[in-house]
Amino acid sequence: MFDSNTQRVSNTRMFAIVAGMAIAVMTTVPLRVTAAVQAARDQKATVDIMLTSKPSPPKTGENTFEVMVKDAAGKPITDAEVTAMFVMAATKTMPEMKNNVTLKHTKEGSYTGSGQVAMAGNWDVTVTVKRAGKELGSKKFPITAK
Numbered sequence: 339m340f341d342s343n344t345q346r347v348s349n350t351r352m353f354a355i356v357a358g359m360a361i362a363v364m365t366t367v368p369l370r371v372t373a374a375v376q377a378a379r380d381q382k383a384t385v386d387i388m389l390t391s392k393p394s395p396p397k398t399g400e401n402t403f404e405v406m407v408k409d410a411a412g413k414p415i416t417d418a419e420v421t422a423m424f425v426m427a428a429t430k431t432m433p434e435m436k437n438n439v440t441l442k443h444t445k446e447g448s449y450t451g452s453g454q455v456a457m458a459g460n461w462d463v464t465v466t467v468k469r470a471g472k473e474l475g476s477k478k479f480p481i482t483a484k
């Protein structure tokens with residue numbers, strides 16, 4: 339009687355340990371895959387590009403855009419040529435809309451410029467960073483203008 343109870347408890351405990359290990363494996367593996375994918379992305383990226391706007395989100399009409407450019411080590415890149423291409427996809431009633439904005443370096447890897455947003459809605463902003471005409475990197479930012 340006593341022995342069989344003890345056996346049952348220890349089986350339950352063993353099951354809990356095995357289940358716990360299985361969960362640990364299941365949660366660890368995807369994290370490792372994600373880390374590997376992230377590492378591959380980081381290796382590819384030579385520049386880190388961030389886009390912000392004033393106001394945020396941008397409004398129809400004139401807005402100020404700021405792009406932060408850093409190298410892979412996180413050091414600001416101060417001598418780049420930075421442009422932001424705004425594209426709104428065509429709809430049944432409207433052809434594709436495009437606007438290219440040139441940004442000027444102000445300080446510590448920050449590039450600013452003002453640009454017209456022709457209408458409210460979804461735009462894809464592709465920021466391209468070049469040095470001496472050679473592309474260092476580019477990044478697409480989906481934005482929704484008010």
Ligand SMILES: [Cu+2]
Nearest residue numbers: 426432435457
């Ligand atoms: Cu439009």
